Amino acid sequence: MIQSYKKNPTLSDSYDAIIIGSGMGSLATAAVLSKAKKRVLVLERHYTAGGFTHIFKRKGFEWDVGIHYIGEVQKPTSVIRKVFDYITDSKLKWADMGEVYDKIIVGEKNYDFVKGVENFKNKMKAYFPEEKEAIDAYVGLVFEAVSKGQGFYMDKALPPLVSKLFGRRMRNPFYKFSDQTTYDVLKSITDNEELIKVLTGQYGDYGLPPKQSSFYMHATVARHYFSGGNFPVGGSSQIANTVDQVIERAGGTILISAVVDEIIVKQNKAIGVKMADGKTLLAPTIISGAGIINTYSKLLPAEVFHKFQLQQNLTKIKRSVAHACLYLGLEGSPKDLGLPKTNYWIYPEDLDHDAAVDNYLQDISNEFPVVYISFPSAKDPDWANRYPNKSTIDIITLLPYEIFDKWEDTKWMKRGEAYESIKENITNRLLEVLYKHVPNAKGKIVHQELSTPLTTKHFVNYDEGEIYGLDHSPDRFRQRFLKPRTPIKNLYLTGQDIVTAGVAAALFSGVITASAITGKNIIGKIMKR
Numbered sequence: 001m002i003q004s005y006k007k008n009p010t011l012s013d014s015y016d017a018i019i020i021g022s023g024m025g026s027l028a029t030a031a032v033l034s035k036a037k038k039r040v041l042v043l044e045r046h047y048t049a050g051g052f053t054h055i056f057k058r059k060g061f062e063w064d065v066g067i068h069y070i071g072e073v074q075k076p077t078s079v080i081r082k083v084f085d086y087i088t089d090s091k092l093k094w095a096d097m098g099e100v101y102d103k104i105i106v107g108e109k110n111y112d113f114v115k116g117v118e119n120f121k122n123k124m125k126a127y128f129p130e131e132k133e134a135i136d137a138y139v140g141l142v143f144e145a146v147s148k149g150q151g152f153y154m155d156k157a158l159p160p161l162v163s164k165l166f167g168r169r170m171r172n173p174f175y176k177f178s179d180q181t182t183y184d185v186l187k188s189i190t191d192n193e194e195l196i197k198v199l200t201g202q203y204g205d206y207g208l209p210p211k212q213s214s215f216y217m218h219a220t221v222a223r224h225y226f227s228g229g230n231f232p233v234g235g236s237s238q239i240a241n242t243v244d245q246v247i248e249r250a251g252g253t254i255l256i257s258a259v260v261d262e263i264i265v266k267q268n269k270a271i272g273v274k275m276a277d278g279k280t281l282l283a284p285t286i287i288s289g290a291g292i293i294n295t296y297s298k299l300l301p302a303e304v305f306h307k308f309q310l311q312q313n314l315t316k317i318k319r320s321v322a323h324a325c326l327y328l329g330l331e332g333s334p335k336d337l338g339l340p341k342t343n344y345w346i347y348p349e350d351l352d353h354d355a356a357v358d359n360y361l362q363d364i365s366n367e368f369p370v371v372y373i374s375f376p377s378a379k380d381p382d383w384a385n386r387y388p389n390k391s392t393i394d395i396i397t398l399l400p401y402e403i404f405d406k407w408e409d410t411k412w413m414k415r416g417e418a419y420e421s422i423k424e425n426i427t428n429r430l431l432e433v434l435y436k437h438v439p440n441a442k443g444k445i446v447h448q449e450l451s452t453p454l455t456t457k458h459f460v461n462y463d464e465g466e467i468y469g470l471d472h473s474p475d476r477f478r479q480r481f482l483k484p485r486t487p488i489k490n491l492y493l494t495g496q497d498i499v500t501a502g503v504a505a506a507l508f509s510g511v512i513t514a515s516a517i518t519g520k521n522i523i524g525k526i527m528k529r
């Protein structure tokens with residue numbers, strides 16, 4: 001049954017665009033098109049909107065799935081804030097997480113990542129006084145790499161002919177950074193492995209350890225948070241709620257529990273979608289924010305997939321790792337329990353990040369290569385109004401999909417004892433880490449629930465439970481087909497796969513996709529406001 005995100009939908013006879021999925025990229029594309037007076041129909045298969053920005057509720061608690069912090073939204077003049085203000089009519093508000101956004105914990109040592117680039121540098125220099133030059137060089141390289149991203153992304157929105165003429169010049173300076181691994185760049189400025197381990201202590205934000213990840217990806221995440229972390233006031237659901245109003249005002253709608261089965265293609269042109277319940281919906285523009293692998297291999301008819309040799313593209317990209325998240329509900333307010341706003345990144349003492357990941361992937365009973373603890377209820381100033389005397393904690397670690405693939409044909413919540421027993425084991429191990437670092441949580445947990453890669457597959461339709469869509473390896477950034485235009489006329493892509501993972505990146509994918517569709521310089525227009 002197709003329902004509306006609103007209670008009483010009035011569906012129009014026709015729409016200017018249909019968007020598959022309601023993740024950040026889809027919502028941003030929809031809002032920008034709505035601002036251009038287009039009527040947009042957003043089709044989301046889940047029972048709620050937002051993709052990874054959705055929330056779920058259980059036993060009187062609410063958890064955010066794919067937002068723990070967002071950078072660069074404090075200042076109203078920042079590009080990201082301006083785009084958020086544009087697509088939400090400035091209704092989305094942000095809460096600052098304070099001075100320390102991330103705490104990197106290696107064995108018994110703690111390293112705070114503090115707000116403000118000069119403060120960050122000074123703090124790192126205080127931890128590593130003999131590495132002052134390397135730290136300055138590192139921050140310089142981060143800024144330089146990020147600045148080269150501008151041309152690379154602008155090129156993605158250009159018409160093919162213009163890109164052919166000018167694109168190379170726009171992309172080439174970027175490849176100098178994206179082609180190198182994070183480790184190679186850091187190793188070129190220091191031999192201090194502990195410093196490298198600490199500076200790459202946010203690698204979980206993009207899923208790949210330093211010897212495998214592209215330095216550009218590392219730089220974009222590090223720079224993003226230099227100005228501190230922020231959380232949406234009222235929780236992540238405020239993103240879909242505020243964008244929804246913009247879409248509705250232009251005559252568009254977000255439908256939930258609306259599963260798209262196939263993109264209808266006639267004479268090499270996308271003309272509509274076929275829904276799982278058999279309905280056909282037509283529009284002159286079709287946009288997919290459901291991930292490139294889903295879109296090409298599952299949503300396009302097989303003959304179109306073969307005709308355009310899309311398999312060749314898919315062999316050049318890799319899915320990102322999968323994860324587990326332990327969602328905890330606790331008795332007592334964040335203040336009573338002394339919960340911080342800061343995220344904790346906890347790492348093994350004796351191995352570098354790559355070795356720790358390898359060690360764990362060989363046998364998941366080995367030490368977790370990373371445990372990330374986030375305290376969403378402490379970050380949201382509106383939490384106490386909605387959930388007095390309650391708190392939440394999320395704990396995330398890597399978890400390979402292959403451990404669970406034998407249960408892929410079972411149903412959510414009914415996967416059997418063996419599956420539950422693996423979950424219980426992981427839950428207990430994660431709780432042990434929590435109690436070591438947050439002892440106040442002991443005895444206060446009234447609800448606990450572990451998601452696995454099968455949960456991600458079930459709710460967000462990433463086939464192998466990918467946490468971030470595609471891997472952020474140097475190779476990924478060389479794939480020119482990761483852009484809004486597809487070989488099929490009137491079919492466009494949006495979302496993290498055409499840019500990078502991250503809410504801000506997915507937000508930009510929406511701007512890039514809308515620019516490619518309308519042929520307008522949307523970012524220029526937003527910045528002028």
Ligand SMILES: Cc1cc2nc3c(=O)[nH]c(=O)nc-3n(C[C@H](O)[C@H](O)[C@H](O)COP(=O)(O)OP(=O)(O)OC[C@H]3O[C@@H](n4cnc5c(N)ncnc54)[C@H](O)[C@@H]3O)c2cc1C
Nearest residue numbers: 021023024025045051052066068069260290495496502503
């Ligand atoms: C655990 C976790 C923590 C994260 N933490 C942060 C963070 O703190 N900060 C940050 O910036 N980023 C974070 N991210 C990353 C960020 O959430 C994502 O990169 C971003 O939200 C992805 O947006 P997207 O537009 O690509 O769409 P997605 O969120 O991937 O949504 C795609 C949507 O398409 C729908 N769909 C798929 N197939 C169909 C179909 N056939 N029919 C209809 N709908 C379909 C799916 O149900 C889904 O809703 C996190 C991600 C995860 C998983």
